[in-house]
Amino acid sequence: MARNKVQRTPAETLFKKELKALSKVDDGPKPANWNLSPASVVDYIMGTELEDGTKISPKYIGNRSLIELAVATLTTERALLLSGIPGTAKTWVSEHLAAAISGTSRLLVQGTAGTHEDKLLYAWNYPILLAKGPVREALVPSPVMRAMEAGKIIRIEEMTRMPFEIQDALITILSERSLPIPELNEEVFAAEGFNLIATANDKDKGIHEMSGALKRRFNNVILPLPESIEEELKIVTNRLSPKLLKASGKKPNKQSLEEIKKVITIFKELREGKTVDGQTALKKVTSTLSTAEIISVVDNALAMGTYFDDGTIKPRFLASGLEGAIVKNKDSDMNPWKEYIEIVLKKREDWSDFYKQLSKTKKTEE
Ligand SMILES: Nc1ncnc2c1ncn2[C@@H]1O[C@H](COP(=O)(O)OP(=O)(O)O)[C@@H](O)[C@H]1O
Ligand SMILES: [Mg+2]
Structure with a gap:
């Protein structure tokens, strides 16, 4: 039977060629158990062109020194905390860092309100435990323990979604670099190369602040929103679904880029509560309005253009996804959004396509 293709390939597989090419020319000093030198890891994330002509695509678009700080942190005994509002590439950067440093991004714990300590430490295989008692064979190591033994990077996603007493299970691991197993009277020591990358959203509901003791084990790197419209455009076009681009048979043309x-x-104007010319103050909406949301609006428009039209990104397809992305909470967001359409968009001459579409979707709603 033919094997189905997976929907999403891990970074280390998707960018295998780039990682290999970097490793071939990498002559920088390497921390123990790292696949690449810190300088090459930064090149992998920020993109570059190697002497042999291999192009390394940029993964993170933004301030290089933030990535340098993140990579440098991982060479020390401090763990790395990537924080910021949702959609600022925390998960994305952490996956690529782990892939470049350890060759795998799959050692991962997803933090949720229901995450149990055994996801961070270890669990037991009960049939074996009952038959043989507490023996190593009965122990089920967590991804954290496996990363410690292998000297690799462990990723903890959404750290602050876990209750803080669960988070605190990491304190011994990060300060002593060991994980005691009292039932076996043993401990697992972290091999060289082990470190931890946690991500945390600082604007979401239901987050649990980290304790001071745990925070001190981390360097906090805050990933910001893109600086300019140009930078954000680069991020968005870089992240359009390759499958859709292939299906549509073309890259976004100049007109499509203008629409994006x-x-x-x-998004920028609603985020900042004023128009880009600074002339009009706007009511703010409560949703995050992240780059990730823009990517999905544009991807959606690309899908509609590809399958229902000529493959280009049209204002009407973009407009149809906008309201859903911007109005997350009807009570608080609908009003500012409608006002924005009527006060700002209506007056912009070359935006009439957008205005027409948006005022139309509004009418059908009413
Ligand atoms: N500065 C950036 N550079 C590159 N990609 C970005 C940037 N900001 C956002 N993205 C894209 O936005 C998407 C969402 O990012 P994600 O890592 O899931 O956000 P977070 O974990 O911060 O909520 C990713 O696909 C990423 O490619
Ligand atoms: Mg994330």
Whole structure:
């Protein structure tokens, strides 16, 4: 039977060629158990062109020194905390860091309100435990323990979604670099190369602040929103679904890029509560309005253009996804959004396509 293709390939597989090419020319000093030198890890994330002509695609678009700080942290005995509002590439950067440093991004714990300590420490295989008692064979190591033994990077996603007493199970691991197993009277020591990358959203509901004791084990690197419309455009076009681009048979043309820029401008203005010319103050909406949301609005428009039209990104397809991305909470967001359409968009001459579409979706709703 033919094997189905998976929907999403891990970074280390998707960018295998780039990682290999970097490793071939990498002559920088390497911390023990790292696949690449810190300088090459930064090149992998920020993108570059190697002397042999291999292009390394940029993964993170933004301030290089933030990535340098993140990579440098991982060479020390401090763990790395990537924080910021949702959609600022925390997960994305952490996956690529782990892939470049350890060759795997799959050692991962997803933090939720229901995450149990055994996800961070170890659990027991009960049939074996009952038959043989507490023996090593009965122990089920967590991804954290496996990363410690292998000297690799462990990723903890959404750290602050876990209750803080669960988070605190990491304190011994990070300060002593060991994980005691009292039932076996043993402990697992972290091999060289082990470190931890946690991500945390600082604007979401239901988050549990980290304890001071745990925070001190981390360097906090805050990933910001993109600086400019141009930068955000680069991020968005870089992340359009390759499958859709292939199906549509073309890259976004100049006109499509102009339309995407308008979407970015709308997000930016609503985020900042004023128009880009600084002339009009706007009511703010409560949703995050992240780059990730823009990517999904544009991806959606690309899908519609590809399957229902000529494959280009049209204002009407972009507009149809906008309201859902911007109005997350009807009570608080609908009003500012409608006002924005009527006060700002209506007056912009070359935006009439957008305005027409958006005022139309509004009418059908009413
Ligand atoms: N500065 C950036 N550079 C590259 N990609 C970015 C940037 N900001 C956001 N993205 C993209 O946004 C998407 C969502 O990012 P994600 O890592 O899931 O966000 P977070 O974990 O911060 O909520 C990713 O696909 C990522 O490619
Ligand atoms: Mg995330």
